Amino acid sequence: MAIERTLSIIKPDACEQNLIGRIVARFEEGGLRVAAMRKVHLTQAQAEQFYAVHRERPFYADLVQFMTRNPCVVMALEGDDAIARNREIMGATDPAQAAPGTIRDLYGTNVQENAVHGSDSLENAKIEVGYFFPEAEIY
């Protein structure tokens, strides 16, 4: 197993419900550590760029509107197999399909408002972590 870093976002729906601490605890209990953390209110341009891979999807405009409606918490999580581990702890995209006890099962509302984001590959994790954190701010 390799030590990796991945980008996690606690999305506006979860921040609005005062769930930041409970969500961070799930990651910590799951073996990941917070290497960097910041609250950020994404601009339209930032959200559009961050989700650019989904530009052609029918839910893109709604997704950008959702992600910009209130602040998020962005984190770099670090640990063994952090990218896959984070996605396991998060659960499936649709909370209705998410395994019991995962963050999306516990705290997700629907397929859009699903509480958390996690990078999906080593390559995207590097890009996404770098999007929010300079190397000097990751500990």
Ligand code: ADP
């Ligand atoms: P994941 O976040 O699990 O990697 P995707 O990359 O496929 O999922 O989608 C990015 C985000 O877009 C999802 O987390 C969710 O907020 C939103 N989304 C995905 N699929 C849908 C959908 N069918 N309808 C509305 N929003 C969606």
Ligand code: MG
């Ligand atoms: Mg994704």
